[in-house]
Amino acid sequence: MKYIDEYRKKDLILAVSEELKKISKKQITLMEVCGGHTMAIHRFGLHALLPPTIHLLSGPGCPVCVSSQHFLDTAIACSKIPGAIITTYGDLIRVPGSVTSLEKEKADGADIRIIYSVLEALEIAKNNPEKAVIFLGIGFETTAPATAAAIVQAKNENISNFFVLSAHKVMPPVMKALVDEGVKIDGFIAPGHVTAITGTGIYNNLAAVYGLGVVVAGFEPVDMMQAILMLTLQLESAAPKVEIQYKRIVHPEGNKIALGLLEQVFEQKDDRWRGLGVIPASGLKIREEFAAFDAEKRYLLTVPEPSDPKGCICGSILRGQKTPNDCGLFAGKCTPSDPVGACMVSGEGTCATYYKYRS
Amino acid sequence: MCLAIPAKVISVEGSSALVTIEDVEYKASLLLLDDVNPGDYVMLHAGFAIEKVDADEAAETLRLLNEIADNSRP
Numbered sequence: 267m268k269y270i271d272e273y274r275k276k277d278l279i280l281a282v283s284e285e286l287k288k289i290s291k292k293q294i295t296l297m298e299v300c301g302g303h304t305m306a307i308h309r310f311g312l313h314a315l316l317p318p319t320i321h322l323l324s325g326p327g328c329p330v331c332v333s334s335q336h337f338l339d340t341a342i343a344c345s346k347i348p349g350a351i352i353t354t355y356g357d358l359i360r361v362p363g364s365v366t367s368l369e370k371e372k373a374d375g376a377d378i379r380i381i382y383s384v385l386e387a388l389e390i391a392k393n394n395p396e397k398a399v400i401f402l403g404i405g406f407e408t409t410a411p412a413t414a415a416a417i418v419q420a421k422n423e424n425i426s427n428f429f430v431l432s433a434h435k436v437m438p439p440v441m442k443a444l445v446d447e448g449v450k451i452d453g454f455i456a457p458g459h460v461t462a463i464t465g466t467g468i469y470n471n472l473a474a475v476y477g478l479g480v481v482v483a484g485f486e487p488v489d490m491m492q493a494i495l496m497l498t499l500q501l502e503s504a505a506p507k508v509e510i511q512y513k514r515i516v517h518p519e520g521n522k523i524a525l526g527l528l529e530q531v532f533e534q535k536d537d538r539w540r541g542l543g544v545i546p547a548s549g550l551k552i553r554e555e556f557a558a559f560d561a562e563k564r565y566l567l568t569v570p571e572p573s574d575p576k577g578c579i580c581g582s583i584l585r586g587q588k589t590p591n592d593c594g595l596f597a598g599k600c601t602p603s604d605p606v607g608a609c610m611v612s613g614e615g616t617c618a619t620y621y622k623y624r625s
Numbered sequence: 626m627c628l629a630i631p632a633k634v635i636s637v638e639g640s641s642a643l644v645t646i647e648d649v650e651y652k653a654s655l656l657l658l659d660d661v662n663p664g665d666y667v668m669l670h671a672g673f674a675i676e677k678v679d680a681d682e683a684a685e686t687l688r689l690l691n692e693i694a695d696n697s698r699p
């Protein structure tokens with residue numbers, strides 16, 4: 267496949283691996299923020315190709331994994347509204363809420379539909395004017411512009427039975443929060459598709475103020491290895507900065523249309539993250555102007571204050587402080603078919619990735 | 626769910642495009658991208674084209690990598 271196969275070539279991967287072994291002297295720890303990166307590292311066995319001086323940590327960049335128990339409980343409450351159709355991206359329905367999951371509610375008769383694109387939710391709304399179609403908006407800056415585009419379209423076309431329950435999140439505050447909390451890293455392998463939307467400006471502080479290296483990386487093994495090489499070169503010469511490895515997709519200024527839509531529809535709010543607590547200005551809520559499409563304002567649902575599942579250490583894993591092997595439930599009580607925490611649900615979740623590629 | 630895949634644009638109609646990934650056809654919304662033409666490659670994410678693939682930059686990245694590979698050969 268064009269733009270994939272070239273970036274999976276073994277000789278290139280091995281050449282970068284050799285180069286890394288030559289130049290790496292300092293002990294460095296890099297965090298891959300994005301679940302897609304975690305998956306690529308394990309799938310292609312990249313750990314084994316790095317010199318012992320380079321350590322990788324997984325971060326909090328899997329949207330399903332960071333969706334809070336509170337959000338899930340609210341989504342489940344939505345599914346019990348008479349005449350409601352819940353629309354959601356696939357993985358979310360399997361995440362256990364405090365008492366039940368969307369999957370169980372669906373089995374019990376709630377109308378919950380898995381969609382691939384938010385535009386399908388809009389179609390369902392058009393075709394079912396007597397129903398309330400609620401879209402569960404999760405995802406970072408890559409996904410949130412699509413939700414914004416759908417809301418604008420609903421407004422333009424006067425679709426009055428389409429609502430969004432927004433748990434959309436933005437990346438920079440959580441990256442900063444991790445460093446502020448004392449997670450010891452020297453650089454970030456930054457998420458390629460998030461940055462395609464946002465541009466690289468969001469990382470300037472991390473390099474300038476915190477002295478961290480930041481390289482925006484693609485998702486194929488060659489991309490990842492090259493990004494690690496770029497970070498290593500930066501850190502060996504003590505010159506941390508923001509660079510783009512994924513130049514075929516990412517421009518420093520980002521995607522202006524997508525950014526415009528985000529700005530038009532959403533404003534930042536303090537938001538809950540699974541296992542990480544509330545992080546200031548890390549979430550996106552729907553602006554007053556589009557309140558008619560805000561499920562939260564339409565239904566004013568309140569759910570009891572939830573607690574994270576017992577024994578699950580997703581929070582420490584999302585912070586890069588622990589790995590799934592440190593969890594007593596991993597691969598025993600908690601498996602992809604019967605997950606305890608959200609990190610085991612999504613294919614991009616760290617626990618699910620470790621489970622799939624465990625030896 | 627965050628995955629995005631390079632897809633080839635076959636045709637464009639209004640704010641959506643017909644794209645193919647390994648000969649399978651998909652519809653891609655162009656609400657987040659303008660100036661998309663048949664023959665372009667776009668990254669398809671959750672039904673939306675989020676960015677074009679820049680062929681020149683792709684070639685340049687590979688050139689750099691091949692240089693590293695050439696140098697690392699004994």
Ligand code: SF4
Nearest residue numbers: 578579593600607617
């Ligand atoms: S293995 Fe399961 S219970 Fe343990 S941290 Fe991961 S998701 Fe939570």
